[in-house]
Amino acid sequence: MSDTRSDLSLPKQEAGLLFRAEMATTSFFLGYWKHLATVIVLGLLGILIYGQYDANWRRHQRAMTAQTSEEWAKLPAQAIPGQLTDDQKTTMQSVADALVKDAAGFSGPAAAEAHLKAAELYRILGKPDQQKAALEGAVPHAKGPLYYAARSSLANLATEQGDNETAVKIYKDLMDEMDGYLAQQAALNLGMTYEAMDRDADARSVYVQFQGKWPNSPIAQQIQARIAHLDATQPEGVAAPEAPTDHGAPAPAPAPADDAKAPE
Numbered sequence: 636m637s638d639t640r641s642d643l644s645l646p647k648q649e650a651g652l653l654f655r656a657e658m659a660t661t662s663f664f665l666g667y668w669k670h671l672a673t674v675i676v677l678g679l680l681g682i683l684i685y686g687q688y689d690a691n692w693r694r695h696q697r698a699m700t701a702q703t704s705e706e707w708a709k710l711p712a713q714a715i716p717g718q719l720t721d722d723q724k725t726t727m728q729s730v731a732d733a734l735v736k737d738a739a740g741f742s743g744p745a746a747a748e749a750h751l752k753a754a755e756l757y758r759i760l761g762k763p764d765q766q767k768a769a770l771e772g773a774v775p776h777a778k779g780p781l782y783y784a785a786r787s788s789l790a791n792l793a794t795e796q797g798d799n800e801t802a803v804k805i806y807k808d809l810m811d812e813m814d815g816y817l818a819q820q821a822a823l824n825l826g827m828t829y830e831a832m833d834r835d836a837d838a839r840s841v842y843v844q845f846q847g848k849w850p851n852s853p854i855a856q857q858i859q860a861r862i863a864h865l866d867a868t869q870p871e872g873v874a875a876p877e878a879p880t881d882h883g884a885p886a887p888a889p890a891p892a893d894d895a896k897a898p899e
Contacts, residue, residue: 695741695742695743695745696741696743696744696745697745698741699737699738699741699743699745699746699749700745700748702737702749703734703737703745703748703749703752706730706733706734706737707730707734707752709726709729709730710726710727710730710756711723711726711727714727714759716759719759719760724760727756727759727760728756728760730753730756731752731753731756731757731760731765731769732753734749734750734752734753734756735749735750735753735768735769735772737749738750738753738772738776739772742776743776744776744777744778744781746773746776747773747774747776747777747781747782747785748773748781750769750770750772750773750776750785751769751770751773751777751781751784751785751788753769754766754767754769754770754773754785754788757769763792763795763796766792767789767792770785770788770789770792771785771789773785774786774789779817780817782812782813783809783813783817783820783821786805786808786809787805787806787809787820787821787824789801789805790802790805790806790824790828793805794828794831799828799831799832802828803825803828803829803832806821806822806824806825806828807821807825809821810822810825816852816853816854819845819849819852819854820854822841822844822845822849823845823854823857823858823861825841826838826839826841826842826845826858826861827861829841830861830865835865835868835869838861838865839862839865842858842861842862842865843862845858846858846859
């Protein structure tokens with residue numbers, strides 16, 4: 636009988652791979668479900684907070700834009716720069732001051748636009764100090780074209796006040812900070828500022844570098860026209876500087892022709 640019972644005993648069965656994986660997963664979730672729930676709740680809370688922040692930010696932008704439009708509508712319809720009446724000047728001054736004051740409580744592109752509009756009014760009124768303050772107020776809130784408009788207007792104002800070095804620095808910064816057409820426009824303005832400073836060699840260098848960097852630019856013809864103008868005004872007997880080679884060094888000058896006859 637003992638032999639019979641031995642024959643009937645079954646071998647111990649090993650748990651299957653899928654069963655063991657299921658048990659391990661169940662054990663993991665039972666042990667860490669609180670942590671997983673916390674992560675999920677925090678994620679949903681972060682999404683909710685960001686959504687609220689984005690909605691509030693957009694609402695503030697619309698509110699600032701509406702205030703700007705409301706103030707702008709107060710401007711006299713027939714105001715002609717240089718022919719303003721005292722009442723028109725007073726109204727424009729009031730609107731500009733209100734735009735700056737309103738923008739102080741906001742941020743983003745709407746605040747930048749309000750500062751830029753105020754700066755334009757101060758320019759028309761001949762108030763360069765207030766114009767400069769408004770432009771500087773726009774810079775921290777501006778990006779892209781608005782940023783370029785604020786910085787380039789500061790450069791123009793500096794040029795009008797005889798501070799060409801500040802204008803040069805601004806345009807150099809814009810060439811590094813901006814992309815595409817805005818960087819190209821900054822390069823053109825830099826070259827023209829050099830021309831105004833009688834630094835023709837620096838201007839030509841900027842234009843030549845422009846041609847190498849942006850050969851298909853929409854303002855390439857303007858650049859070529861500036862180079863032709865510089866070449867036309869070059870004193871007789873002074874050759875224009877050579878364009879840089881691919882390695883940045885000037886191209887070698889051709890050897891002078893030897894007109895003298897060799898001795899026989």
